[in-house]
Each structure stands twice: as structure tokens, then as C-alpha cells.
Amino acid sequence: MLLRASGEKNGLDVDLEVAMDATRDGDAGVPDGVELLAFASAANHRSAELAGARDRLRLAVGDEGVLEAAATVAIFNGLVRVADGTGIQLDPSMLTGTAEDRDRLGIEQFAGAANSAGAPTEARHEASGVSALFA
């Protein structure tokens, strides 16, 4: 959801299917997307390709860019375990706002979808911008 929203905010036509599916080629409509996705997948799979992917990413985005990419892969490895381990539901506005994408991208097939079956769909408070995505 934040990928789509930030892409729109920055004038990008983001391809969510390429972003989420490692069998698809391409940059997903994001600058340096090929290098970023290769690095993320190599790290997540603890692949022997990681060092090469890191070098190619460094050429594209620099040392600090690599650091940020590594930090992002790392924290989302933690965030998914917190979310799935505690069985949280999608926030109401996210539940209603991403239904089409979840269905199209096969996310509804993930086991964690069961946690949000019957979850509240009415926004809990007034909000705008990013905050509205979690209202």
C-alpha cells in the first residue's frame, strides 16, 4: 500500500506484480528497481548471489543507499514475524483500500488472511495522508 501511495506521490507508475513476484523481470517502475529487487531477494534467501547483488546495488545507489536497503530488508524480516506471530488484523482503512490489489496479487491466499476475516472495516478516526492508510 505504501509502495503504491509513494509511487503515485512521486509520479511513478509502479508495477506491484513485478515488485512482489521474484519470477518476474523488471524494475517495477522504480528507479534502480532491478538492483534493489535483486538485492532484497538475495538477502531474503541468504543466497550466494548476495555479494554480487550488493556490489551492483552500490554502483547504482551508493554506500548509504545499500545501507538503507539492508536496513529495510532487515526490519521487514522482523516486522512480518511480529505481525504474523501476534496475529494482528489489517487496519480498517487498509482492509478496505487494498482489497482489489490483495485479490489480484494473490495475497488473499496467504495464511495470515484468516486473521482479518470479519475484521472491522469502518475507519477508526479521521486522518489524512499516510495516517489515513492505517485509520
Add this chain to the structure above:
Amino acid sequence: MEPRSPAERIAGAVAVAADSLVGPGDWLDGAQRRRAWVEARDARTNELDNARRQAISPNAVAGGHEGNDELAAAAMEVVHRVASDPGRLSRSWADSMIEVLGDAVYTELVGITATAAALDMFAWATSGADLEIGAAVAGKAAQVRPDDVGDIGAWVPQTIGGVRANVSRSLSLVPATNIAWIGLVDALYSRGADFVDLSWTRALSRPQVELVAARTTAELECFY
């Protein structure tokens, strides 16, 4: 004082989180938390975890993890399952673990495992090596259960009321574990008020960061 660089902020938060995993926590002591980190790391190559991962259902594989001097068998199960196959956890499985461990210890183990996963992945992604796990620090667990937690539809009680996103209060039942976790999230990703800025100016743009996040959550089959 000069504002700290992103690298310094991250290094500081990583050090704080690593220390928190070997010191006393909410209900577990330093030796127990340290053992949980070791077990979370072991889950990458553990034979039983690999067999479960490859099975059509993790429940199709017989056997379980044995307890040891630091962690009961149920605690070992929580750490290994959350570490190795988080996308296929279920409420019935969590309920069975909570029945044995209690909801607070269960939540603390989830938090330790998640923090360990983030720390170990950061070390691997930046250097290809593991972070060194320090010695356990003696001390008594805080043993504080917050008053403001309740049922918000998750498997464990969490902060009720307010306007916080569900993911941001996931570990609110275990404040000591949560503090280190939130500090790590802030340094590695959200950076305080920056979180609501979809056009931030960092080494990576917001869409670039979210692209990496989207690929990672998809590969771990996370619904949230």
C-alpha cells in the same frame, strides 16, 4: 551537537537491540532471551524446521523441539516456528502455545525472535556474516503487565484505544521488549516524523524503500 548520520543511528539502535536480547526482559531473564536468539538463528538450518517448511502443512511433520535448561519445549516451538515459517502460523497453534506459556511470555518470545531476525538479517545483508551474540546479563525480568491492553482482534492483548496502527502496538503487552523493538524500527525504517513523508530525501527515495519492503513481505508471505 551534530545530528547523527543514518549509519550512526542504525549502529546505535542495533547495539541497543542486541544488548536487550541478552539482558532481562519482561518475563524472561537474560539467559533465556539469549537462548531464544541462538535458537532463532538455529532455525535457518534446523532439520525439523526445514522438514516443516517443505511440508504442505507444518502440522504434517511429526515431532517437536525439546526443552532445555533455559527454554521449555513450548517456548522452543514458538521461537522455531516464528523464525522459520512465519507465513503459516495459525490462531489454533498460537492458542495452544499461549495455553502453556501465557500470553505475555508468548508475546515476548515473538518479539525476541523478530528482533533477532532483523538484527541477523541486517548483519547478513551488509557483511555476509552473523552478528556476535554477547554473554547473558544477569538481572530480574521487569514482570510488568500494562493496564491498558485488551482484545483488539489479535491473538494477544494489545493497547486499546488511541489511533495507533495495529502493527505499531503488536508487542505492547511486553513493554521492555517493545521499547528495543520500536527503537530498531525507528532507526532502520520509519525515523519518527519521516514516516508520513512519501517524498523524503534520503539515499533511497520512499518508493525505493517501499519496493524493498514489498518484495520482502511477499517473499515471507506476510498478509499484513
